[in-house]
Amino acid sequence: MENRKRSGVSRDGEAPRKFFKPVNRPNKEDFVFGIQSVLETLKSDKEIDKLLLQKELKHFEEIEILAKQRGVPIQRVPLEKLNRVTMKNHQGAIAFVSSVNFAVLSNVVTAAFESGEVPLILLLDRITDVRNFGAICRSAECSGVHGVVVPTRGAAQINGDAMKTSSGALNFVPVCRENDLWNAIKYLKNSGFQVVACTEKSKDFVYQADYTIPTVIVMGSEEDGISENLLQEADARVKIPLKGRVESLNVSVATGIILFEAVRQREFV
CATH class of the missing domain: 3.40.1280.10 (SPOUT methyltransferase, trefoil knot domain)
Structure with a gap:
């Protein structure tokens, strides 16, 4: 035996x-996108799980500074991953907001x-x-x-x-x-x-x-x-x-x- x-x-x-798991799009209330929206969220008292920033872009200095101050994890990802979250004009920046x-x-x-x-x-x-x-x-x-x-x-x-x-x-x-x-x-x-x-x-x-x-x-x-x-x-x-x-x-x-x-x-x- x-x-x-x-x-x-x-x-x-x-x-x-053992099997492929399809990517599920988050509910729209679970994330914010766009540079200004992400900045305002970082300045608020909302809890943020993580940030996705497009790896090819370099103009996220203020976002990165605020994220590090708050201890928010940052992931540099390709455009394709951002587009899987939303096809709207995210400008290379998406913040996932915690429910707690x-x-x-x-x-x-x-x-x-x-x-x-x-x-x-x-x-x-x-x-x-x-x-x-x-x-x-x-x-x-x-x-x-x-x-x-x-x-x-x-x-x-x-x-x-x-x-x-x-x-x-x-x-x-x-x-x-x-x-x-x-x-x-x-x-x-x-x-x-x-x-x-x-x-x-x-x-x-x-x-x-x-x-x-x-x-x-x-x-x-x-x-x-x-x-x-x-x-x-x-x-x-x-x-x-x-x-x-x-x-x-x-x-x-x-x-x-x-x-x-x-x-x-x-x-x-």
């Missing part, structure tokens, strides 16, 4: 996609400890699928997670699709955007959290970890899993036992399983 790995999530994250206001991690940690509950934080490493992200946040809110941490670069856009898939949970669960997830984990560990990574690189199952103390649960991406430097910081590595022929779970399903194991231990044991 073929020796199969038994793990919760393929490569610590989502099941690999990002929280400050230190404030989330303080509020979690002051709540009288055992703090639970969910950290998502490079999970880029919008609907998976929305579904994860729905499970996070339902399981009492105090905050979700995502990277500034390489995370799902928090747009209308994410909000819809979350069934409105994104209105209630704080989302923190961090430039460096390793630094975020170090901060959380220094604040009294243990780190539990959901990964196939484990001999232990999700039920063997102790979630009754302040905990950060780390979930990884579909292609690359949890980054090695983050895995090195984990106090425990766990996987989900599988009984069928399919060797992986979707990351949103896997996240729900581990989150509600934490709920079970905290509330019903």
Whole structure:
């Protein structure tokens, strides 16, 4: 019999996609385009997920300065990618606007400890699928997670699709955007959290970890899993036992399983 790995999530994250996924155009309320519109958005208090700037053009100095001041990721892309978002006169500049206001991690940690509950934080490493992200946040809110941490670069856009898939949970669960997830984990560990990574690189199952103390649960991406430097910081590595022929779970399903194991231990044991 073929020796199969038994793990919760393929490569610590989502099941690999084997088929071409068509590009979906964002809803028009999820982005603004044109140099002046992008500048005004950067000057406003709106949260911006990222900027797309046409790589062949050079006249974006003011946009780039404001974006760097606000910590907004910039991607230099070919004209074709911009045109896939909108065929209108974008002038080589498109800003994707977030549907939520990002929280400050230190404030989330303080509020979690002051709540009288055992703090639970969910950290998502490079999970880029919008609907998976929305579904994860729905499970996070339902399981009492105090905050979700995502990277500034390489995370799902928090747009209308994410909000819809979350069934409105994104209105209630704080989302923190961090430039460096390793630094975020170090901060959380220094604040009294243990780190539990959901990964196939484990001999232990999700039920063997102790979630009754302040905990950060780390979930990884579909292609690359949890980054090695983050895995090195984990106090425990766990996987989900599988009984069928399919060797992986979707990351949103896997996240729900581990989150509600934490709920079970905290509330019903």
